[in-house]
Amino acid sequence: MIQRFTLTIAAAALTLGLAACGDQPQEMNGAGVKQDGAPYTGVGKSQYAQGGWSVGDKASWEQQLKARAQYGQNDYTRMSK
Template sequence: MQQGFFRVTLVAAALALVACGEAPQDLTGQGVKQDGAPYAGVGSSQYAQTGWKVGDKASWEQQLKARAQYGQNDYTRMGTQP
């Protein structure tokens, strides 16, 4: 009985120590390209909204506000108010 308890305790201690040895998971040094600013565009203006100027943050924010107000607000799209 004493030996069984000792073995179980030894295995539990070994598992606890193995769990502490995990390697850090970070992106530095792996050649990962970070995203640029969303208002910088993708280089092609083929799919760009009219009125938006590539690289202009204020214009980008204005387009997002307009899209949220007129394109995604069901009350203004249907012409009914709550």
């Protein structure tokens, strides 16, 4: 009885071990990698866009990032004295 139980457990472990080896490779099916556009190109007209920058203008985009980093995210300039 114990020998039969041990044999059954061993057979189940062997079956599960071999089933793990049957994983098929996953491929992109020729779709390739999609490249994102430059961040300063924007998404067109949006009510959430910050005023003061033009879509596609890299210089105005960088200026807005500097202003936001200085005034909006810098805790030292936001603290009252």
